Amino acid sequence: MINYIWMGLILIxxxxxxxxxxxxxxxxxxxxxxxxxxxxxxxxxxxxxxxxGLMRLAEASxxxxxxxxxxxxxxVRLFPEVPADHPAMGSMIANIxxxxxxxxxxxxxxxLKAMQDLETLNKKAGxxxxxxxxxxxxxxxxxxxxxxxVIGLRASxxxxxxxxxxxxxIIATICSTVVGVTAAKLLQKRKAYRIQEESDE
Amino acid sequence: xxxxxxxxxxxxxxxxxxxxxxxxxxxxAIKKVKVYEVFVEGAKEGFNVGVxxxxxxxxxxxxxxxxxxSGALDWSISILRPLLEPMGVPPEVLPxxxxxxxxxxxxxxxxxxxxxxxGPDSLIGNMLSTMMGSTxxxxxxxxxxxxxxxxRRARHALPACLIGDFAGIVSAIFICKLVF
Numbered sequence: 462m463i464n465y466i467w468m469g470l471i472l473i474x475x476x477x478x479x480x481x482x483x484x485x486x487x488x489x490x491x492x493x494x495x496x497x498x499x500x501x502x503x504x505x506x507x508x509x510x511x512x513x514g515l516m517r518l519a520e521a522s523x524x525x526x527x528x529x530x531x532x533x534x535x536x537v538r539l540f541p542e543v544p545a546d547h548p549a550m551g552s553m554i555a556n557i558x559x560x561x562x563x564x565x566x567x568x569x570x571x572x573l574k575a576m577q578d579l580e581t582l583n584k585k586a587g588x589x590x591x592x593x594x595x596x597x598x599x600x601x602x603x604x605x606x607x608x609x610x611v612i613g614l615r616a617s618x619x620x621x622x623x624x625x626x627x628x629x630x631i632i633a634t635i636c637s638t639v640v641g642v643t644a645a646k647l648l649q650k651r652k653a654y655r656i657q658e659e660s661d662e
Numbered sequence: 663x664x665x666x667x668x669x670x671x672x673x674x675x676x677x678x679x680x681x682x683x684x685x686x687x688x689x690x691a692i693k694k695v696k697v698y699e700v701f702v703e704g705a706k707e708g709f710n711v712g713v714x715x716x717x718x719x720x721x722x723x724x725x726x727x728x729x730x731x732s733g734a735l736d737w738s739i740s741i742l743r744p745l746l747e748p749m750g751v752p753p754e755v756l757p758x759x760x761x762x763x764x765x766x767x768x769x770x771x772x773x774x775x776x777x778x779x780x781g782p783d784s785l786i787g788n789m790l791s792t793m794m795g796s797t798x799x800x801x802x803x804x805x806x807x808x809x810x811x812x813x814r815r816a817r818h819a820l821p822a823c824l825i826g827d828f829a830g831i832v833s834a835i836f837i838c839k840l841v842f
Contacts, residue, residue, distance in 0.1 A: 463816050470725040478732035490731030491724050498719035502712050510708025515686050517704025518697060522690040562678045572803075573711055573810045580811040588815040589808065597807055597819050601763075601800040602826035607670075608795030614774060615791055620782035626791040629837045633796035636833035641826020648818035656817070 505569065512570035516552060525551030539599075539642070540592045542582065549578035553596055560600065563609045572600055588656055591649045598641035603634050711810050718809025722801050726764050735760060751835060754786045758793050759831045763800035763824065770794070788842045792834040797827050 478487045519525045529536070529550040536543075536550050543549050552575035559568035575596060583590050608630050615623035648654055690697050729735065739756050747753055758776065761769045773794045780786040800823045808816055 462820050466820065467721065467725050470729040473734050474725075474728035474730075474732040476732075477734040477737055481733040483731060483733050487728055487731040490727035494723040494727035495720045498723045499716055502716045502719055505715075506708050506712035509711050510705040513707050513711075514701035514703075514705030515683070517700050518690040518695060519686045521695040521700050522686075522693040524686060524689045564678060567679065569806065572807060573715075576807050576811045577707075577711075583811075587812060589813050589817045589819055593808075593813070594817060594819045594822060597804060598822045598826055600807070601798045601803045601823040602830055603796060603798040605795055608791075610770075611773075611791050611795040614770075615777065615782045615787075618774070618777035618782040618787075620777075620787075622783060625783070625842075626788055626795065629788065629792040629834065629841055630795035632837050633792050633830050633834040637797055637826045637830025640829035641822060644825040645818060645822035648822050651818070654818035 505566065508566045509570045509573065512567060513574055516555065516571065516574050519555075520548060520551065525555070528554055539595060542590065542592050543579070547578070547582070549575060549582065549592070552578050557599060557604060560604050561606045563605055563607050572596075585656055590656075591645075594649065595642060595645045598645040599638060602637035602641040604638055605630060605634055714812070715806050715809040718805045719802075722805035726801060730765065730768060750839075752786060752789070754780065755789050755793065755835065758790050762793060762797055762831070763827045766799040766802060769799070785838060785842050789835055789838040792838055793831055796834055797830040800824065800827055 474487060478484050516525070525548065526546065529546070532554055533545055533550075536554065537545050540550070540553070552571060556568055556571040556575050559571050576593065579590060579593050579596065582592070607627065611626065611630070612623045615626070687697060690700070735757070738760060739753075742756060742760075743753050746756065751759075754776065758769060758772045761772050773790050776790045777787050780790075782788075782791070800820075804816065804819060804823065808814075808819070
C-alpha cells in the first residue's frame with residue numbers, strides 16, 4: 462500500500478503541477494524537504510542518545526519493570542504477542558506517558574526505543590509485527606492530555622479562552638485512538654495483511 | 663478556571679522532564695547501578711538510530727512536498743467539498759483535515775491562518791484547534807518509527823492509522839458542534 466501512496470503522491474503532484482504551472486515550486490519543495498529530512502534526523506540524535514541512556518539506567522534499576530507491572534493488565538491485552546515482562550512493554554509505556562504529557566521529541570525518542578525492543582521479537586526482518594502496528598496506531602492517533610502547542614497558538618492569536626479546547630481534544634483523541642487500535646486489531650487478521658507463510662506465525 | 667488550567671499545563675510540561683531525570687537517576691543510585699557507565703552504554707545507540715531513519719524520512723517528506731508544492735492539495739479540497747458539505751463538514755476545516763496526517767508544519771500553518779481568519783474562539787477556530795491537538799502527523803510518525811528498525815513492509819499500519827485519524831477528525835467536528 463505504501464508503494465502506491467508514495468507513487469501516487471509524486472505522480473499526481475507532477476501532473477497537477479503541469480496544469481497549475483508550479484513546476485519550479487515543486488522542484489524547490491522536493492529539494493527543501495530532502496534537506497529538512499536530514500536536519501530532523503540529525504536533530505533527533507542528541508535527544509535520542511539522552512533518552513536511550515536514561516532508559517538503560519531505568520532498566521538497570523528495575524524502574525521500567527516496576528512501572529510496567531502497574532499497567533500490566535491493559536498492556537497484555539493490547540499486545541498479546543509481547544511477553545509481560547519484556548523490555549518493550551516498559552519502553553512503550555514510557556513513550557505513551559511522554560505523549561500524554563506532551564513531551565514531543567522525548568516521546569519520539571522513547572517511541573523509537575520501543576520499536577527497537579519490539580524488533581527483538583520480530584521473526585521476519587523488514588516486516589511489521591502486529592504489536593508494532595498497534596503501537597503505531599496509538600502513536601499516530603495521539604494520546605494528549607494537554608495540547609500545549611495548540612494552547613500557545615490560541616493564546617497568541619488573541620483567544621479569550623485558549624484552554625477551552627482541552628476537553629474536546631481529549632474526547633476526540635480518545636475516539637481516534639480507540640478506533641485506530643480497533644482497526645489495527647481487525648485488519649491484522651485479513652488475508653491481504655497477513656505475514657507471509659515462511660514465518661512461523 | 664481557564665487561567666488555572668493554562669498554568670497547570672505549563673507547570674506540567676516544565677516540571678515533567680526534570681522530575682523524570684531525578685526519579686531515573688535516583689532509582690539507579692539506590693540500586694547501586696554504575697550510573698555513568700550504564701548511561702553512556704545506552705546512549706551509544708542514539709547516533710545509529712538518527713542515521714538509519716534518514717532515507718525513510720527523505721522518501722516520505724519529499725513525496726509529500728511534491729504533492730503539496732504542485733497545488734494538488736487545493737484540487738483535492740475542491741473535489742471533496744461538495745461530497746462532505748452535505749454531511750455537515752464545514753468547508754473551512756477541510757484543509758486541516760487533509761493536511762494534518764501529511765505534514766505537521768503544514769497543519770500548523772493552516773491552523774495559524776485559520777485562527778487569524780475566523781478568530782480563535784469561533785466554532786471554526788475551536789474545530790481547527792481540536793483537530794490539531796487530537797491527532798498526529800501520521801506519515802511522519804510511520805516513516806520515522808518503521809525506518810528506525812528497517813521495516814519496509816508496513817502491512818496494515820497505514821490503513822489502521824488513517825482510519826484512526828479519520829475518526830479523530832469526524833469526532834472533533836461533532837464534539838465542537840455540540841460543545842461550542
